[in-house]
Amino acid sequence: MSTSTPPFLVGTAISVYQNSGGTDTNWSEFELKRTGNGKPTIKGGVTCGKGANFWELYEEDIERAASLKLNSFRLSIEWNRIEPKRGIVDEAGIARYHQIFDCLHRHKLEPMVTLHHFVHPNWFENLGGFTKEANIPIFVEFARTAFRHFGSKVKLWATFNEPGVMGFCGWIYGTFPPAKTIQWATAGRHMCNMLRAHTAAYQAIKAMPGGQDVQVGLVHNYMNYEPYTNTWAAKWYLQPVCNTLQYIWGTDILLKYFQTGKFLWQAPIGGRVEFDEGSKPGLDFIGMNYYGRVRIDWKFATLCKPGETMGDMPFALYGPDMYQGVKTLSSLQVPVYVTETGIPDRTGDKRKKFFETYIPQIERAIKEGIDVRGMFYWTLIDNFEWAEGYDIRFGLYEWNPDSTQKRMFRGDFDMAVKAFSSMHTLMANAVKARKPT
Numbered sequence: 001m002s003t004s005t006p007p008f009l010v011g012t013a014i015s016v017y018q019n020s021g022g023t024d025t026n027w028s029e030f031e032l033k034r035t036g037n038g039k040p041t042i043k044g045g046v047t048c049g050k051g052a053n054f055w056e057l058y059e060e061d062i063e064r065a066a067s068l069k070l071n072s073f074r075l076s077i078e079w080n081r082i083e084p085k086r087g088i089v090d091e092a093g094i095a096r097y098h099q100i101f102d103c104l105h106r107h108k109l110e111p112m113v114t115l116h117h118f119v120h121p122n123w124f125e126n127l128g129g130f131t132k133e134a135n136i137p138i139f140v141e142f143a144r145t146a147f148r149h150f151g152s153k154v155k156l157w158a159t160f161n162e163p164g165v166m167g168f169c170g171w172i173y174g175t176f177p178p179a180k181t182i183q184w185a186t187a188g189r190h191m192c193n194m195l196r197a198h199t200a201a202y203q204a205i206k207a208m209p210g211g212q213d214v215q216v217g218l219v220h221n222y223m224n225y226e227p228y229t230n231t232w233a234a235k236w237y238l239q240p241v242c243n244t245l246q247y248i249w250g251t252d253i254l255l256k257y258f259q260t261g262k263f264l265w266q267a268p269i270g271g272r273v274e275f276d277e278g279s280k281p282g283l284d285f286i287g288m289n290y291y292g293r294v295r296i297d298w299k300f301a302t303l304c305k306p307g308e309t310m311g312d313m314p315f316a317l318y319g320p321d322m323y324q325g326v327k328t329l330s331s332l333q334v335p336v337y338v339t340e341t342g343i344p345d346r347t348g349d350k351r352k353k354f355f356e357t358y359i360p361q362i363e364r365a366i367k368e369g370i371d372v373r374g375m376f377y378w379t380l381i382d383n384f385e386w387a388e389g390y391d392i393r394f395g396l397y398e399w400n401p402d403s404t405q406k407r408m409f410r411g412d413f414d415m416a417v418k419a420f421s422s423m424h425t426l427m428a429n430a431v432k433a434r435k436p437t
Contacts, residue, residue, distance in 0.1 A: 013379060015383070016055065058100050072376065080121040080122075115139075151211070155213070157205065166191075218287065241296070261278060289338075289341070312346060320361070330370045381395045
């Protein structure tokens with residue numbers, strides 16, 4: 001097991017649920033439901049099933065990650081695999097995670113874990129999940145349990161993945177459980193309670209034996225919404241829409257919370273939520289998930305400008321926003337990790353352009369004095385991409401939802417290895433050239 005974290009982490013990121021599925025969770029229940037107009041909640045009516053089955057095939061998948069010259073691996077600790085019933089710890093789940101962490105260390109891959117990556121036990125969902133303040137201590141107890149068992153093997157702990165996205169997609173847009181729409185106040189309360197749960201879990205972990213030796217952070221999805229054109233009509237009509245989307249996505253809300261302890265959600269209609277921690281919340285690092293910029297037209301469709309590169313989802317590769325994102329989040333005065341970035345591309349042909357677009361921006365940020373400490377590619381193996389089902393393919397390795405569990409590298413393996421390998425040297429040199437701040 002490693003005794004120190006590498007100065008710059010070059011890794012891949014997965015969610016265990018998206019790669020292994022599970023039962024009796026908010027998502028496994030959601031996948032079986034229908035929307036108000038009778039359509040499946042998941043594209044194609046599919047369910048996650050066992051996915052690429054990382055839970056059983058973790059050794060070979062970790063070997064694949066190591067072969068790419070990576071030095072880190074981000075993954076989730078699935079709550080339902082640890083506590084399938086309230087207060088009942090599953091020893092088999094604990095044992096399997098120990099095996100996974102031991103395997104990562106054997107391959108010299110530093111683990112970064114996320115305690116909540118959109119998925120929790122159905123018993124917690126039935127209690128109201130994060131819409132209820134009273135449920136915060138339940139999550140904190142899970143965090144204690146996870147740290148008690150794995151604290152000696154993991155130095156980097158993220159409490160939540162994208163709290164703003166979960167509230168937006170679950171309570172405004174309707175594509176996440178529980179598939180509600182335009183419930184502004186509930187979305188705000190949901191985000192508030194997740195941030196409060198982070199703060200309480202941070203304090204709980206730090207108070208435990210070994211808690212002062214680890215870093216505890218949170219992961220945020222950074223996204224900019226812009227009108228497709230700059231005409232006066234777009235500024236009059238689309239810019240206010242973009243401003244509203246930008247606000248409820250939560251970057252400014254999150255920054256204010258961690259800088260002051262004050263949470264304020266002010267949505268367009270009846271959606272004011274306020275809370276004051278009374279002190280600055282604890283945060284050792286901030287994770288940033290960034291994929292591309294969003295430009296919308298009059299019909300709210302996302303478009304790409306001529307010359308830009310777009311993958312199979314509606315956002316374009318845009319280097320300046322990668323730089324701006326880490327710069328913005330660095331205002332929290334803690335280290336920044338790019339915890340997810342990648343391109344959904346079934347062919348793999350656009351991945352070279354992805355590396356050419358984003359690696360120089362991270363290098364630039366480091367040289368300018370921003371404390372960026374890692375970049376994680378999403379994802380290792382094609383997975384269950386939430387409401388998109390298995391249609392969207394982010395994986396470095398191609399995988400199809402059949403019984404073979406066959407993996408095949410997508411695109412140019414040598415190019416990817418060269419790109420990942422170059423980052424170790426590039427970022428080390430950038431640190432040496434860093435401007436004083």
